[in-house]
Amino acid sequence: MERARWDDALYAAFRAKDARFDGRFFVGISTTGVYCRPICRARQARPEHCTFFSSAAEAEQAGYRPCLLCRPELAPGNAPVDAGSALARKAARLLEENCGSGQSLKEIAARLGCTDRHLRRVFLEEYHVTPVRYLQTAVCCWRRIC
Numbered sequence: 001m002e003r004a005r006w007d008d009a010l011y012a013a014f015r016a017k018d019a020r021f022d023g024r025f026f027v028g029i030s031t032t033g034v035y036c037r038p039i040c041r042a043r044q045a046r047p048e049h050c051t052f053f054s055s056a057a058e059a060e061q062a063g064y065r066p067c068l069l070c071r072p073e074l075a076p077g078n079a080p081v082d083a084g085s086a087l088a089r090k091a092a093r094l095l096e097e098n099c100g101s102g103q104s105l106k107e108i109a110a111r112l113g114c115t116d117r118h119l120r121r122v123f124l125e126e127y128h129v130t131p132v133r134y135l136q137t138a139v140c141c142w143r144r145i146c
């Protein structure tokens with residue numbers, strides 16, 4: 001009973017792709033033989049196909065292979081699935097550094113090697129606001145009054 005309730009909570013976190021649980025547990029999916037991090041965007045398995053592990057090693061021992069998208073066997077931050085949020089964080093830093101210099105989002109995107117449309121999308125995903133909105137509320141703006 002306890003076990004079942006715990007699994008329900010983990011499954012809910014997996015469904016929600018709750019980043020707070022990233023690295024805290026791993027999900028083995030019996031239909032594919034692959035295990036994932038809770039934030040993985042690739043899979044959404046039914047609860048009866050999910051087995052939860054507290055470490056990647058445990059999942060491998062149970063016979064699961066690491067997912068190629070979220071790379072649960074790597075340190076968080078090194079997987080393709082993390083690329084978007086890493087980009088958003090870099091952009092946020094650039095925005096803060098260049099606050100008030102009138103640099104456009106296009107220029108910042110170009111510096112990061114992507115398009116402004118792509119940047120806006122990953123930014124929204126990471127911060128739930130647009131880059132412009134973020135800039136308006138960024139701490140630097142309080143200081144420099146831009």
Ligand SMILES: [Zn+2]
Binds near residue numbers: 035036037042068
């Ligand atoms: Zn995955």
